Amino acid sequence: MNTLKIIHYEDGVKWKSLEHNGPYFPPEYQPLPDDVHFYYDGKKMKLSVAAEEVALFFAQMLDHEYTTKKVFRENFFKDWRKEMTPEERSVIQDLNKCDFGEIHAMHKTKVEARKNMTKEEKQTLKEANQKIVDQYGYCLLDHHKERIGNFKIEPPGLFRGRGEHPKQGMLKKRIQPEDVIINCSKDARIPDPPPGHHWKEVRHDNTVTWLASWTENIQGSIKYIMLNANSKLKGEKDWEKYEIARKLKSCVDDIRNTYLGDLKSREMVTRQRAVALYFIDKLALRAGNEKEEGETADTVGCCSLRVEHITLHEQLDGNKCVVEFDFLGKDSIRYYNKVPVISKVFKSLKRFMDNKEPGDELFDRLNTSLLNKHLSSLMPGLTAKVFRTYNASITLQQQLKELSNKSDNVAEKLLSYNRANRAVAILCNHQRAPPKTFEQSMANLQAKIDARKEQLALAKSELKQAKKEAKDKGNSDIKLQRCEEHLLKMEVQATDREENKQIALGTSKLNYLDPRISVAWCKNMEVPIEKIYNKTQREKFAWAIDMTEDDFEF
Incomplete structure (x- = not known):
């Protein structure tokens, strides 16, 4: 099996030399023409x-x-x-x-x-864009030419946010060179700022992988220009992330036994930590305390849940102990779920909620730092986020085994893959609003399906007539087979679209699912990798595509 070559420099050093031309700034505003008012x-x-x-x-x-x-x-x-x-x-x-x-x-x-x-106009525009890419889209990293990911600074505009974000509509101000910190090696040529401007600062920090950074005005968060997803450094980082998650597999049972045992602890902090880990493990909840500096949206994660965010039910829908969650998660996306839990968790939650107001913290003795410190003592590199990556990846692998069938055609195999991916997206609460054009596109697809059914009925009639008249029925057979194949493909497509209309499959695919699972599945199922990953994703996961054999197990 091929392996990814990992290069480690001393003391957290990521590179020895780094040279680039800085970021590309959007054009200045051009005033309205005189006839527009x-x-x-x-x-x-x-x-x-x-x-x-x-x-x-x-x-x-x-x-x-x-x-x-x-x-x-x-x-x-x-x-x-x-x-x-x-x-x-x-x-x-x-x-x-x-x-x-x-x-x-x-x-x-x-x-x-x-x-x-x-x-001709498209070609002119393409050539102009390529000149920008040639000038700003590459850097020299340890004397190797590497593609830069997001080398263009985002133009000003109105902030939209996701979900019902309280800052939507605010002005994203124009970023000037005076806002930007440049990072390059000491011996490199410092990139020239636009005429009449200067950089905020020039650094030579080889323990980080960003090339430029600035602080945006809406959330007060720091934005970075980084290497492209398929760069050597990015590939190494991805590989390391999934290898840590794979290591969890070998000790996850012991960790689960530990936190289940801690549910009986007399120490409140230990018991709160155990319940939080139970939810992070079973529901793939984010740890919490992850708000960007200056963010005012009332978003929470597991450790920052308040009493008002959960409701306890006994004997609901045949389950004796049920916890009802209702809170705003990352990006102001609502998390709503009713979950059966074991009695020890239920009793502990009752105790945590005693004598508290709705706005009080549920886990008042716990924060993400304490939780992650505990996890790292159980396994080096283990954090709450690793649990999310582990559970997402292991769920995909298990679902693919259950749903996939080698005898299916490619369309049916892809439906199985998307259903497995959807199970992960639901676990991780990756929702989206149905596309505005959804109803129309479904109506168009249904019209095509109805037309194909008519063609199929006609083909069956022709075949029946050919048999009756003892004619050569070869052409009719072939026509019937094609109609059936096309109809099945469209019906599978319709099912897939309907099932995915409110689920965002891309987030987990890019960030939480070990790509080697998908690559191995493609090889086993004889499905082209292009059917699972688009060009950008294939570049990001080039390391996995190159090194993974069909016997890979997460």
């Missing part, structure tokens, strides 16, 4: 450049339901007014009196123009 209270109004740019951000989104949401509109208007001149602020005081119609129409015209570009 903004109106307030029915009157034409010329905005300052700063206010006009933010108005454009809102106008571009008028077709989206975001701009109808109260929180989005309030946050936008508050931040927009900060960009206005005092004179503009004195006039513009009500968002409902603002007319962005002409700006929106201009935006839609540009979108349509991009869609309808000629072949």
Whole structure:
């Protein structure tokens, strides 16, 4: 079996030399043409450049339901007014009196123009983009040319967030070179900032893998420019992550026995830790305390659950002890679940909730640091997140074994794979809103299925007639077989779409599932890897595709 070559430098050093051209900054704002106007209270109004740019951000989104949401509109208007001149602020005081119609129409015209570009125009644009990639998209890492992942700094705009995020609609400000920290080796040429600007700082830190960083204004979180997913360093990091999760398999039974034993502990901190581990293990809950600095959304994880986030039920739906969870998880995605639990967990929760108010912490003696410190004492490198990776990967492997059948056709095998992946996504609470076009696309697919059924009925009739007239029925047989195959493929596709309309399969596939499980499954089932991973994903998991044999076991 092939192996990934892992290079370890001393004392956490990631590289010896690093040189690059810095990030690519988005173009500066171009003011509206003279024939496009903004109106307030029915009157034409010329905005300052700063206010006009933010108005454009809102106008571009008028077709989206975001701009109808109260929180989005309030946050936008508050931040927009900060960009206005005092004179503009004195006039513009009500968002409902603002007319962005002409700006929106201009935006839609540009979108349509991009869609309808000629072949020559597309080629010109492609060449211009390639020049940007050539200049900013690569670095020299230890004298080897490596592709950079996200070398473009995100342009300014309005923050959307996921779920019902309380900061949606706020202005994501334009990042300037003065906000950016550059990281390169001491002997490297320092990248030139755009004319008239300077970097915030230049560092030479070879214990980290980022090339540039800055702090964004919405969450106060640090953003990084990193190497591409298929780089040597990224591949090593991925491999190490999944190897740690694989090691957990050999001691997970002992760890489970330990925390189940701790449920009887007289020490409250030990018992709380045991219940938290029970939930993290059984439900793949995030540990908690993972909010970005400055984030105001009321999101929690296991260790930061409050009394109000759980309800205890006895004898619900035939189960004696049931815990009902209802809280906002990462990215403001609601986590709602009713889970049967063992009596020791149920009794412990009752005790934790005694004499507490709804807003009090459920695990008031515990935090993620204490939990992870305990876990690392049980197995080197073990954290709560490793449990999530382990349970996601082991679930995929078990589900694939149960659902897959070598005699199925490729479409049916892919349905089995997606069902296995969906079991993981449900476990990890990876939800999404159904796509806006879902109902229409399903209706279109159903129309195709109905048409194919008619063709199948006709083919059967022709075959029956051929038999009756004792004619050569070879062509009719072949036609019937093709119709049946195409119909089955479309029906499987419809089932797959319906089952996945509210489940996000990509998150677990990219972050929690050991890719070697999928590669080995593809080899065993004779399914092309391209059916599971797209081009970007294949680049990210090139290390797994190269090294994995069909007998791999997580």
